[in-house]
Structures are given as C-alpha cells and as structure tokens.
Amino acid sequence: MMDTGMTPKASDTSTLPPIKPAAESEPLCARIEGFSFFYSNGMQAIKNVDMPILDRKVTAIIGPSGCGKSTLLRSLNRMHDLYPGNRYEGRVILEQDGENLIGPEADPVVVRLRVGMVFQKPNPFPKSIFENVAAGLRVRGIKNRAVIEEAVETALKRAAIWDEVKDKLHGSANDLSGGQQQRLCIARALAPNPEILLLDEPTSALDPIATAKVEDLIQDLAETVTVVIVTHNMQQAARISHRTAFMYLGQLIEFGETSQIFTSPKHPSTESYITGRYG
Amino acid sequence: MSVTTQGSLGNAAVKTDQAAYAAIARAKRRDIIFSVGGLVVMAIAMTLLLTLIGDLVVRGLGRIDYDFLTNFPSRKAERAGILSAWVGSLLVMLVTALLAIPIGVAAGLYLEEYARKGWLANLIEINVANLAGVPSIIYGLLAVGMFVYGMNLGKTVLVAGMTLALLILPIVIVSTREAVRAIPKIIKEGAYGLGADQWQVMWNYILPAARPGILTGAIVGLSRAIGETAPIITIGALTFIAFLPPAPITGEFPFINFDWLNAPFTVLPIQMFNWVSRPQADFHTNAAATGVVLMALTLSLNGVAIWIRYRLRKGSRN
Numbered sequence A: 001m002m003d004t005g006m007t008p009k010a011s012d013t014s015t016l017p018p019i020k021p022a023a024e025s026e027p028l029c030a031r032i033e034g035f036s037f038f039y040s041n042g043m044q045a046i047k048n049v050d051m052p053i054l055d056r057k058v059t060a061i062i063g064p065s066g067c068g069k070s071t072l073l074r075s076l077n078r079m080h081d082l083y084p085g086n087r088y089e090g091r092v093i094l095e096q097d098g099e100n101l102i103g104p105e106a107d108p109v110v111v112r113l114r115v116g117m118v119f120q121k122p123n124p125f126p127k128s129i130f131e132n133v134a135a136g137l138r139v140r141g142i143k144n145r146a147v148i149e150e151a152v153e154t155a156l157k158r159a160a161i162w163d164e165v166k167d168k169l170h171g172s173a174n175d176l177s178g179g180q181q182q183r184l185c186i187a188r189a190l191a192p193n194p195e196i197l198l199l200d201e202p203t204s205a206l207d208p209i210a211t212a213k214v215e216d217l218i219q220d221l222a223e224t225v226t227v228v229i230v231t232h233n234m235q236q237a238a239r240i241s242h243r244t245a246f247m248y249l250g251q252l253i254e255f256g257e258t259s260q261i262f263t264s265p266k267h268p269s270t271e272s273y274i275t276g277r278y279g
Numbered sequence B: 001m002s003v004t005t006q007g008s009l010g011n012a013a014v015k016t017d018q019a020a021y022a023a024i025a026r027a028k029r030r031d032i033i034f035s036v037g038g039l040v041v042m043a044i045a046m047t048l049l050l051t052l053i054g055d056l057v058v059r060g061l062g063r064i065d066y067d068f069l070t071n072f073p074s075r076k077a078e079r080a081g082i083l084s085a086w087v088g089s090l091l092v093m094l095v096t097a098l099l100a101i102p103i104g105v106a107a108g109l110y111l112e113e114y115a116r117k118g119w120l121a122n123l124i125e126i127n128v129a130n131l132a133g134v135p136s137i138i139y140g141l142l143a144v145g146m147f148v149y150g151m152n153l154g155k156t157v158l159v160a161g162m163t164l165a166l167l168i169l170p171i172v173i174v175s176t177r178e179a180v181r182a183i184p185k186i187i188k189e190g191a192y193g194l195g196a197d198q199w200q201v202m203w204n205y206i207l208p209a210a211r212p213g214i215l216t217g218a219i220v221g222l223s224r225a226i227g228e229t230a231p232i233i234t235i236g237a238l239t240f241i242a243f244l245p246p247a248p249i250t251g252e253f254p255f256i257n258f259d260w261l262n263a264p265f266t267v268l269p270i271q272m273f274n275w276v277s278r279p280q281a282d283f284h285t286n287a288a289a290t291g292v293v294l295m296a297l298t299l300s301l302n303g304v305a306i307w308i309r310y311r312l313r314k315g316s317r318n
C-alpha cells in the first residue's frame, strides 16, 4: 500500500501523507471509517482515520503526547457525549451487527454497555470491592444476588485479582494498592461482559511489577474480548499487541502488524517515533 | 554543593547558600508574624463571642428548669415558660426542612447536572447567589403578600415554614452545587463508562458522594432559620400563644394529622423578643434563658452536622 513515489527527501517527515491500512486477513470486531472528531472549541483532534479493530486481539495505539490517542479511544464509547458541543464525523461499524457506534441513532448509554473503558488513573468508586465490580451489573438492572455474586467472582478472576481480594470483598476499594485498584477497575469493566475493552494508558500510574501483572492480564483477556489500548510505553505495545496504530497530529500515520511497525516501519514519522527521535 | 570548596566557583556556591539561608529565615519570620497576628485576631473574635454567650448564660441558665420548659407564657414572669415557643420552633423547622431540602437539592442537582450551560443557567446562578444575600425581612414581606393575604393561608406554622424554606433555599442550592462540583470527574466518567444513564449516575454516584456536603449545607441553613426573627414578625406571628398546635402524631387512626400546619404558633426568637421588650427585669431573665435554649439548639444542630459529615466521610471510604 505504500506510495512508492514518496521518497523522504524533505526533512519534515510529518508532511508526508499517512499510509492507509492494508486490507485485513483476520476477523474484525469493528471498522473505523473516515472518522474525524471536533472538540467544542472547534479543534479537530482526529483527522479522517480509517482503521480496523481485530476481533479478540489487542490493538495498541501509540504516538506522541497530544496526537489524539485518548480522543480516539474515548470516541469509541462515546465519552465525549458527556460534554456539550463535541462532534463526531464518519463511522465506527461493529462487524457483528453493523451498528454505527458514533452514529446519531446510537444511544451513548447503549454503546457504553457494549464498550467498556479503563482509565489512566485507577478510579474505584468509594464503595466496597464487591460493589465496585457489581456496579456495571446494577446499572443494567440485574438484581439477582446469585447472578451478581457469580459475575463478580468471574470478573475478579479474569482480572487476576481474585486471590488478593477474595477475603475482603466487602472492604473498601480505596484500601487497595494502585496496581490492585487498576486491576479492580479492569474487573469492573469486564463484569458486564463488554464486547470491546478500552484501556487508556492503564499502567502509567503503576510500578514495574504491577505493570507486568496488568500486561499479562491484558494478553489473557484478548482471548475472550477485543482490547484497544493506548500506551506511551513502546515496549509494552510491542509485547502485548497484535496490531499497532501510530498516530501523529490527529492522523493515523501507519497501521500494521505490531512486529512490522516496530521492526520495519514504512512511514518515516513512525520510524523516528519508535526510535525515540521525537515524542 | 558544599563539596565544591575550591576556587572562585566554590565561593560563589557558598555565597548562594548564605543568600538562600537568609531567604529561608526571612520566610520563617514572615510565617511567625502571620500566625501570631492570626492568633491575636482570632482571640479577639473569640473573646467577644464568649463574653456575649457567657453573659447570656450567667443571666439565663439559672432560670431554666423543668417548669420553664413545660409552661406556657404567662403575664407573671416567674410562672412563664417556653413550651409553645420551642414546640413551635420545632414544628416550623420540620416544615422548613421538608420543603427546603428536597427542593433545594433537586434544584442544585438540576443546575449542575441537567441544565444546559448557557445564558439562562448563568442568569439563574447569579440570581440564586444574590438571593442568599437578600435581607430576611424581605422574605417576610413576600410571605405576607403572597402566603398570608394572597393565598389566604393565615399566620400559621405552614406559612412560617414556607417563608423560612424560601430563605434558606439558596443556601441549600449553593451547597448542593458545590458538593456536586467537588466530585472528581474521573468518578463520574467511570460511572458513565459502565453504561450508567444520567439518572443512575446522579442517584447512585453523585448523590451519595455529595451527601455530606448537602447535609452540611442543609443544617447550616436550618440553624440560620431557627434563629430568624424578622420574617416571622413580618408575617404577623408576634402574638401571645398559650396553647400548643394539635399534635402531629395521634393515638388513633390514621395516627398522623396535619392540623398543626394551620395552627397559629410562636417560636423561640419571637418569645425572646417579646420578653426583652417588657420593662420588668424578671422577663429579661426569661429572655436570657430562652436565648440559652435557642443557642443550645443551634449549637446542637451544628454538632449534628459535624457528626453526620464525619460519619458519612468515614462511611464513604468503606
């Protein structure tokens, strides 16, 4: 797909046009098509992004600070709808039923039921561990105690934190360590069985050991749920993702197999970013 | 830095060190002067307040006994009591709380969570803030015109409660909004991110987290209302009341009765005002005693506010 007439003679590599993702051979969970996003102040934070999201694989989004990674991720579960004046353009189509997540007919609440999110900073609710994980079930109107208990246990096991908290399920979530809190937040997002799990720099507030745990966990999770992760840590992206998207100034510059992006990037901007020349 | 002791560079380093120490010493002196100044000002304020309270207590405390609390007012100072006044105060506060808290909290939540931010929201915001500063007697005038004569409700417990509810509504609204605003964005986004709708977020996340702040505001409002005299005098409740309103809870079915809402009444500050304006010294003692009771009520309301806040803070961490 690379434009062969595009020899990098200019020193400013960012002026080169982005490379469109190649057709995917693997099954997709969703397709992002012609997606642009405008903040209420008129700032266009995402510019015409086309990108596949692989089904039950980890897709990593990398790029320098301010390039629009969080903006893109938060669009996928309509977080921007919480603040007035923001505008989406284009489509995010779920393969399964053709639903356009950012279409005007899609209810943001329903979208968030299908697409869960874990934030950069652990944000447990000021409630018990149990109630934190049960929260997503309660908003869905599930009241059956046995169902909730089972879902909470399953989610905590999937998030690899069950052994650490099983004896204090009714203790405060705020008493957990940062790494435990983040895994609790992952369990909370998993409990209602979302189709896609979004993670925005989930390990940036964690120490290396906690980070390693969360990374293992994400890889295991990808067997059952589609994961999209934003990270500043390129080793992390290389370690845990199947596809990597490199963004710069709101554009998707390059998208491809993770190993290809990190070993033989096609776009000079990608290369300078992963070799640490900017960002 | 202290390692480099050789040559001119070393001297420069030492010099900056001295300058830095001098700056730190100056800053420390400033801190001391400021804290001493603050202490003095606070001591003056506290002394004044304590003198006032002390004076009231010295003159009034001896007068408070069982009879004083259970007797109706009387033309004889030594037989007079404050039964109708404290019962009246309690009932009026009940009405005030039942009206002001739900309406104020709902208004605050609406303004903070539902209302579109725009010129209308700004206008309402400015008006609410200004209402908090309107002299209480103006509320009294409004109540006379609207409730007493306009709606023909009379000079009743209900009207007094409605008037005081209006008076403290801005306090409740503002404290609700502040409590809601203080909830971290990340918690709200977490709840929305799980697929909660706006009602669920408000009811299950915002309201519980804002509860300590809301309750504190409500109780601060109530403890202001309980001491208010001007609006109650304005609605014409400055009368001699030697009976109790019908009891809200009765022995027979349906056990609750609302006749008390339409009963004439008096309240503690009015009873106090009444007695202060008598020429006889004995009535002044009664007034001081009433003041002590009123103050005890206000202080215990504030105590309850502190206790609730403490409990809920502790509870919300669990």
Ligand SMILES: Nc1ncnc2c1ncn2[C@@H]1O[C@H](COP(=O)(O)OP(=O)(O)OP(=O)(O)O)[C@@H](O)[C@H]1O
Residues within 6 Å of the ligand: A039, A040, A041, A043, A045, A063, A064, A065, A066, A067, A068, A069, A070, A071, A072, A232
């Ligand atoms: N609420 C907002 N209103 C207006 N502009 C915003 C808003 N949030 C972010 N932006 C802008 O959008 C651009 C993309 O921001 P975004 O948060 O998506 O970057 P990011 O790639 O996640 O950066 P980082 O790695 O630092 O988290 C930035 O230029 C930022 O200034």
Ligand SMILES: [Mg+2]
Residues within 6 Å of the ligand: A069, A070, A071, A200
């Ligand atoms: Mg970000």
